[in-house]
Amino acid sequence: MLIHDSLIDLVGGTPLVRLGRLAAGLSATVLVKPEYLNPGGSVKDRAATAMVLAAERDGSLRPGGTIVEASSGNTGIGLAQAAAVRGFRIVVVLPETVAVEKMDVLRAYGAEVVTTPASLPREHPEHVNRLAQRIAEETPGGWFADQYDNPANPAVHHATTGPEIWMATGGRVTHLVAGIGTGGTISGTGRYLKEQGPVEVVGADPATSVYHGGDGSPFFVEAAGHYRHTATVTDTWPRSYHRDVVDRIEVIGDRESVLTTRRLAREEGLLVGASSGLAVAAALRVARGLGPEHVVVAVLPDSGRTYLSKYHSADWLRRLGFLDDDRPGLLADATGPVHTVTTETSLAEAAALAAGPARDQPLVPVVLPGRDPRFATAVSELLGVLDRAVLDRAVLDPAVLARRDPATPVGEVMCGPPASVGTGDTAAEALARLDAAGADHAVLLRDGRLAGLVTRAELAARAFSAGF
Known part of the structure; x- marks a missing residue:
């Protein structure tokens, strides 16, 4: 039994595990590296510890200093763990969409947690990175860890993760299949493996x-991918991501990632996050057609x-429309086309839409402009709604519209975000969600994206029919 000087000495050295049921029928061997076996629960323990130790060595982080970082949670947890061991104060800035459990873990380590809206352009002063940088600059002894551009991030994977995989597989x-978040894991690990052989x-x-050319709209896999707000002027990529290392990219939808995550727990005993489901879904695709x-x-x-x-x-999962099961009365068949307007649409244009193509809609959702029309709108970018009654009065009585400048952008007159239900809800469950929101209509979500509209009357009729 070994004795270590501190907990951070346990970071790294995670094993490889062979997939059984999920890889059934494949000739190739599919192995996974469960990085949650690190003491802080994630692969980010490696980068966090390496960054702190490097900053102590070069003097940028001094005794009594404060670590500040922008994180989706895991790097913050790794840094908080290191801060507790090394005796530093820590402030972690998180998007408000991060799982509540991560915030609780950070606070348990003694970290100060600051949340900020997730859907902000990079130039916005409250953007997660800019806010963290500002806090570091304004805090005496503050040090911004900067996992996205810190060279210690990919370097630690080149020094540890890559060699571990090479040795474990002989x-x-x-x-090698890995998600791309900051890019540190895939860049450092991939570079080492390529130096050893044709990997x-x-x-x-x-x-x-x-990263692969998507429109940058929100996705539901935490700790992977690259979001871009439509108002972002300069979209810089992390310097931790070395694009020359990556040979190709497998594009995985949120549903496939999430459902693979659930399968890993239920069929392999691997309780992991959705970034793991993303990686395994891609690995299974890669393995198909490969030999033994x-x-x-x-x-x-x-x-x-x-x-x-x-x-x-x-x-x-049901509320966001990710989970379809065999329960009677699900709303999966209630999907249909929805006409939307953007915050930049004029009130006159919205009124014309309500009188024409959207005349049967109970409301008109207002969405962020500039997204790729091939993708349905993510729920976090459903910014509000135009009340149908207001639009109808404007259509029926031109004087109503005339009292406002017809060119007024609807973003200035819209109501707040709509209530939402999911395709995995039953009509009765959806009615309960409307009751809780005090609403008479809602947007219907599939895979967290706009898939239809439902009214209280429609849901009541469905619930009544399901009862017989």
């Missing part, structure tokens, strides 16, 4: 992430224990 690894490095990326001489290794970034209220919650 040099037989032929494919193909495959990135796993959410469908709308800009091939060994595919996927990195599983974090534990599912910090996502019990999200990916492992049936209620969350």
Whole structure:
């Protein structure tokens, strides 16, 4: 039994595990590296510890100093763990969409948690990175960890994660599959493996992430991909991501990532987050068609224990339309085309839409402008609604519209975000959600994106029919 000087000495050295049921029928070997076995629960323990130790060595982080970082949670947790061991104060800035369990873990380590809206352009002063930088600058002894551009991030994976995979497979690894968040894991690990032999490095990326050319709209896999707000002027990519290392990218939809995450827990005993489901879904694609001489290794970034209220919650999955089951009365068949307007649409244009193509809609959702029309609008970018009654009065009585400038953007007159229900809800469950929101209509979500509209009357009729 070994004795270590501190907990951070336990970071790294995670094993490889062979997939059984999920890889059934494949000739290639599919192995996963469960990085949640690090003491802080994620692969980010490696980068966090390396960054702190490097900053102490070069003097940028001094005794009594404060670590500040922008994070989706895992790097913040790794830094908070290191801060507790090394005796530093820490402030972590998080998007408000991060799982509540991550915030609770950070506070348990003694971190100060600051939340900020997730859907902000990069230039906005409250953007997660800019806010963290400002806090670091304004805090005496503050040090901004900057995982996106800190060279210690990919370097630690080149020094540890890559060698571990090479040694564990006896040099037989032929494919590495990993998500791309900051890019540190795939860049450092992939570079090391390529230096040893002909290993193909495959990135796993959410469908709308800009890394592979998506429109940058929100996705539901935390700790992977690259979001871009439509108002962002200069979209800089992390310097931790070395694009020359990645040979190709597998694009995985949110539903496939989330459902693979659930399968990993139920069929392999691996309780992980959705970034792991993303990586495994991509690894299974890569392995199809490969022969028995091939060994595919996927990195599983974090534990599912910090996502019990999200990916492992049936209620969350049904509410967002990710989970379809065999219960009677689901709303999966209530989907249909929805006419929307953007915040820049004029009131006159919206009134014309309500009188024409959208005349049967109970409301007109207002969405963020500038998105790729091939993708349905993500719920976080459903910014508001135009009340149908107001629009009808404007259509029927031109004097109503005349009292406002017809060119007024609807973003200035819209109501707040609509109530929402999911295709995985029954009509009775959806009615309960409307009651809780005090609403008479709602947007219908499938995979967290706009898929239809429902009214209280429609839901009541469906619930009544399901009762017989």
